[in-house]
Amino acid sequence: MEHNLEHTISLLTRTPAALDALLRDLPETWTFRNEGEKSWSAFDVVGHLIHGERTDWMPRARMVLQSGETQTFESFDRWGPVRESEGKSLGQLLDEFARLRAENLGELRALNLRPEDLERRGRHPALGVVTLSELLATWAAHDLTHLHQISRVMAHQYREAVGPWSAYLGVLQCAGHSSP
Amino acid sequence: MEHNLEHTISLLTRTPAALDALLRDLPETWTFRNEGEKSWSAFDVVGHLIHGERTDWMPRARMVLQSGETQTFESFDRWGPVRESEGKSLGQLLDEFARLRAENLGELRALNLRPEDLERRGRHPALGVVTLSELLATWAAHDLTHLHQISRVMAHQYREAVGPWSAYLGVLQCAGHSSP
Numbered sequence: 075m076e077h078n079l080e081h082t083i084s085l086l087t088r089t090p091a092a093l094d095a096l097l098r099d100l101p102e103t104w105t106f107r108n109e110g111e112k113s114w115s116a117f118d119v120v121g122h123l124i125h126g127e128r129t130d131w132m133p134r135a136r137m138v139l140q141s142g143e144t145q146t147f148e149s150f151d152r153w154g155p156v157r158e159s160e161g162k163s164l165g166q167l168l169d170e171f172a173r174l175r176a177e178n179l180g181e182l183r184a185l186n187l188r189p190e191d192l193e194r195r196g197r198h199p200a201l202g203v204v205t206l207s208e209l210l211a212t213w214a215a216h217d218l219t220h221l222h223q224i225s226r227v228m229a230h231q232y233r234e235a236v237g238p239w240s241a242y243l244g245v246l247q248c249a250g251h252s253s254p
Numbered sequence: 255m256e257h258n259l260e261h262t263i264s265l266l267t268r269t270p271a272a273l274d275a276l277l278r279d280l281p282e283t284w285t286f287r288n289e290g291e292k293s294w295s296a297f298d299v300v301g302h303l304i305h306g307e308r309t310d311w312m313p314r315a316r317m318v319l320q321s322g323e324t325q326t327f328e329s330f331d332r333w334g335p336v337r338e339s340e341g342k343s344l345g346q347l348l349d350e351f352a353r354l355r356a357e358n359l360g361e362l363r364a365l366n367l368r369p370e371d372l373e374r375r376g377r378h379p380a381l382g383v384v385t386l387s388e389l390l391a392t393w394a395a396h397d398l399t400h401l402h403q404i405s406r407v408m409a410h411q412y413r414e415a416v417g418p419w420s421a422y423l424g425v426l427q428c429a430g431h432s433s434p
């Protein structure tokens with residue numbers, strides 16, 4: 075499937091409402107527990123998504139359009155969101171994610187990108203040359219990788235409770251490919 | 255984390271709205287494509303969840319309460335939902351899932367299960383003796399295993415579009431533990 079900007083925007087538009095419907099006011103045993111050690115809870119993941127809205131996707135898209143390959147993207151600070159989320163409630167984070175996403179999609183639509191714009195190139199600090207098309211497709215796939223992670227982290231909390239059914243539940247066999 | 259019936263109901267209550275927010279009116283390239291061969295699309299997964307509401311969770315719970323270990327659960331027909339979904343739109347399936355889930359949770363709440371009821375035992379055709387507690391915890395974890403699957407199936411559609419970022423997206427490394 076080729077990248078289709080309208081399809082990307084359709085998905086990006088829905089993620090905040092989907093996470094809101096799943097997570098808001100859910101007991102904290104689901105949303106604040108992680109998979110052990112330094113792994114992330116659902117709360118931490120929403121903080122990470124907010125951080126991406128602020129520092130990753132649209133700032134990088136602007137850089138591609140303004141500077142092309144001459145300027146390298148800033149590295150993404152994976153632990154930034156954990157510090158920024160301290161003292162906030164999950165409801166506050168969900169509101170903030172929805173607001174930032176709506177602002178960013180408003181800005182993206184206003185760019186009126188043409189097919190030739192999507193082929194413009196930027197420079198990633200580790201991956202090298204990438205296109206604007208790849209960056210925007212990754213924004214959508216990144217939502218899905220974290221929905222996949224949240225499902226897994228939450229299911230982990232019931233690993234013992236399901237008894238022998240654990241053998242049948244695919245999510246409990248998933249070793250966690252999502253980083254971190 | 256021990257099984258907590260209120261926590262289970264909290265999660266079961268939210269799944270239909272979360273899937274609705276994610277999937278309704280999304281372009282069919284996201285919702286009707288699968289991972290190849292006989293794998294399932296997001297549309298197929300919603301059909302499977304409907305089938306579970308009709309034939310699996312509450313019928314089995316009733317059987318545990320009425321017959322205990324003396325009667326074995328009926329096997330779950332994994333291909334039933336694919337036939338039942340034919341000719342329907344995804345919107346119709348989402349509506350049907352929400353309606354059936356609400357009815358089933360109404361029935362579950364009306365049972366006013368006490369802790370000792372949750373320890374009652376039934377017989378699974380392959381797993382042997384299981385408790386009502388395990389059955390109800392599995393109902394919730396089963397929602398999560400399919401949310402995990404839907405995220406993966408949808409991300410798969412952008413496997414090429416994300417270019418070199420595929421190495422960083424955990425969901426694209428997931429081989430698919432969910433069955434089928």
